[in-house]
Amino acid sequence: MESLLSDSATPLLTTPLNALHIELGARMVPFAGYSMPVQYPAGLMAEHHHTRNAAGLFDVSHMGQLRLVGADAAAAFESLMPVDVIDLPVGKQRYGLLLNEEGGILDDLMFIRREADIFVVVNGACKAADIAHIQARIGSRCEVIPMPEMALLALQGPQAVTALSRLAPGVEKLVFMTGGHFTVHTGAQDIAVFLTRSGYTGEDGFEISVHSRDADALARALLAQPEVKPIGLGARNSLRLEAGLCLYGNDIDTTTNPVEANLLWAMQKVRRAGGAREGGFPGAAKILAALAHPDANARKRVGLVALERVPVRDHTPLQDLNGQTIGEVTSGLLGPTVDKPIAIGYVPASMAALGTRVNAIVRGKPVLMEITSMPFTPNRYYRG
Amino acid sequence: MTIKFTPDHEWLKLDNGQAVVGITVHAQDALGDVVFVELPEVGKTYAKGDVAGVVESVKAAADVYMPVDGTVTEVNEELRADPALANSDPLGAGWFFKITVADQSQFDALMDDTAYTKFSEAA
Numbered sequence: 421m422e423s424l425l426s427d428s429a430t431p432l433l434t435t436p437l438n439a440l441h442i443e444l445g446a447r448m449v450p451f452a453g454y455s456m457p458v459q460y461p462a463g464l465m466a467e468h469h470h471t472r473n474a475a476g477l478f479d480v481s482h483m484g485q486l487r488l489v490g491a492d493a494a495a496a497f498e499s500l501m502p503v504d505v506i507d508l509p510v511g512k513q514r515y516g517l518l519l520n521e522e523g524g525i526l527d528d529l530m531f532i533r534r535e536a537d538i539f540v541v542v543n544g545a546c547k548a549a550d551i552a553h554i555q556a557r558i559g560s561r562c563e564v565i566p567m568p569e570m571a572l573l574a575l576q577g578p579q580a581v582t583a584l585s586r587l588a589p590g591v592e593k594l595v596f597m598t599g600g601h602f603t604v605h606t607g608a609q610d611i612a613v614f615l616t617r618s619g620y621t622g623e624d625g626f627e628i629s630v631h632s633r634d635a636d637a638l639a640r641a642l643l644a645q646p647e648v649k650p651i652g653l654g655a656r657n658s659l660r661l662e663a664g665l666c667l668y669g670n671d672i673d674t675t676t677n678p679v680e681a682n683l684l685w686a687m688q689k690v691r692r693a694g695g696a697r698e699g700g701f702p703g704a705a706k707i708l709a710a711l712a713h714p715d716a717n718a719r720k721r722v723g724l725v726a727l728e729r730v731p732v733r734d735h736t737p738l739q740d741l742n743g744q745t746i747g748e749v750t751s752g753l754l755g756p757t758v759d760k761p762i763a764i765g766y767v768p769a770s771m772a773a774l775g776t777r778v779n780a781i782v783r784g785k786p787v788l789m790e791i792t793s794m795p796f797t798p799n800r801y802y803r804g
Numbered sequence: 805m806t807i808k809f810t811p812d813h814e815w816l817k818l819d820n821g822q823a824v825v826g827i828t829v830h831a832q833d834a835l836g837d838v839v840f841v842e843l844p845e846v847g848k849t850y851a852k853g854d855v856a857g858v859v860e861s862v863k864a865a866a867d868v869y870m871p872v873d874g875t876v877t878e879v880n881e882e883l884r885a886d887p888a889l890a891n892s893d894p895l896g897a898g899w900f901f902k903i904t905v906a907d908q909s910q911f912d913a914l915m916d917d918t919a920y921t922k923f924s925e926a927a
Contacts, residue, residue, distance in 0.1 A: 464862050465837040654863050731840050731860050753862055754839045
């Protein structure tokens with residue numbers, strides 16, 4: 421066995437729930453500059469299944485929260501992404517992609533139009549760079565306000581709505597990708613939150629932005645509900661992979677563009693060729709050309725399932741059946757719900773058809789995999 | 805029967821020149837839920853430090869090294885079928901393989917229980 425735990429000399433930041441994690445017996449690991457719980461004593465598998473069957477509480481306070489304020493905020497933000505921001509109604513949330521001039525993905529994010537601002541959640545590891553990028557590009561057109569005082573909790577799973585609506589009546593009326601301001605009644609206190617009905621597990625659930633001073637009380641109130649257990653980053657990763665969702669830094673990064681990454685669903689028609697606000701985002705020429713003239717040699721992100729029970733992990737090379745290297749796995753593991761080795765990876769577009777077989781080279785040995793549709797488990801978002 | 809531990813978190817129990825090898829309580833705890841094991845080939849001779857197997861949890865994969873020079877005499881087929889045994893009973897039903905120890909002095913040089921406990925707590 422190799423050394424399994426390595427200590428980092430870099431001082432780590434902590435979230436407002438740090439004491440609670442330790443009290444709950446979490447195993448803490450460095451993640452995006454923070455000390456974060458990778459799992460609790462129940463273990464990754466139990467946590468994964470609990471989230472799919474009941475409700476799991478995740479601390480995602482390491483993620484970045486910011487507000488864009490001003491009359492021009494939507495148009496300004498839209499100039500950074502191949503996404504329709506201008507037409508998004510108040511109360512509606514959308515997935516977005518920050519792009520560089522080559523059309524490469526700087527980060528993926530979630531944003532929601534509110535009455536007075538656009539509220540944005542970005543990845544923890546990218547937040548400083550994202551805020552600097554947004555500030556530099558559109559800081560003259562709107563106010564870019566980081567919200568380091570806020571914590572973020574995710575409550576995910578089919579019973580999340582049951583647990584949360586007991587404390588915050590009204591949340592059950594929200595549908596997937598909408599949000600609003602609510603009050604959570606813990607019994608001891610009333611906590612003001614802004615929450616959205618969304619998440620990153622493929623399940624119904626909520627992401628809850630709360631002031632740091634109230635985060636611990638909110639988390640304890642949620643954990644006191646019979647449906648809810650604490651879930652670590654380990655299960656968050658296996659849940660998101662089964663849901664077919666990209667992990668920034670693995671499945672997408674500055675070297676991939678939305679076309680390769682198969683994220684065209686995130687590019688609304690209004691921003692594509694022939695749309696009312698065609699182009700005008702970084703890398704638009706390259707991305708619109710790739711859309712207009714698909715190249716069979718261009719790589720494409722696909723889902724893969726192994727035909728034998730060997731986990732196929734991140735960075736495993738993929739070969740065609742003649743032994744030519746054609747791409748690699750960008751995230752992979754044994755999916756606890758599907759109970760099969762699943763992966764996301766890149767292959768040439770000509771080999772991306774469902775059912776195509778490729779070999780993953782695991783420790784020098786070929787493991788047969790088949791291109792499959794995603795998600796690997798059906799999404800269970802609440803659409804009303 | 806004597807039990808010894810390697811710095812790579814394997815244990816061996818030696819009995820009459822035959823040793824049973826597995827991963828330690830500390831190792832399975834650090835790995836988390838074990839979902840897959842790859843075991844060595846029966847009859848094959850390995851040198852100390854050779855990769856003799858792989859243990860994978862949902863999150864991570866780790867090599868299992870041959871703790872001493874030896875020849876594999878048996879592998880735990882039950883563990884192959886139910887990798888979670890490495891978590892539930894790492895020192896018992898979750899054993900990995902058995903070997904004939906070629907050089908007793910290599911075994912003697914490994915850590916005893918007290919030394920390993922100190923070592924793994926410091927890790």
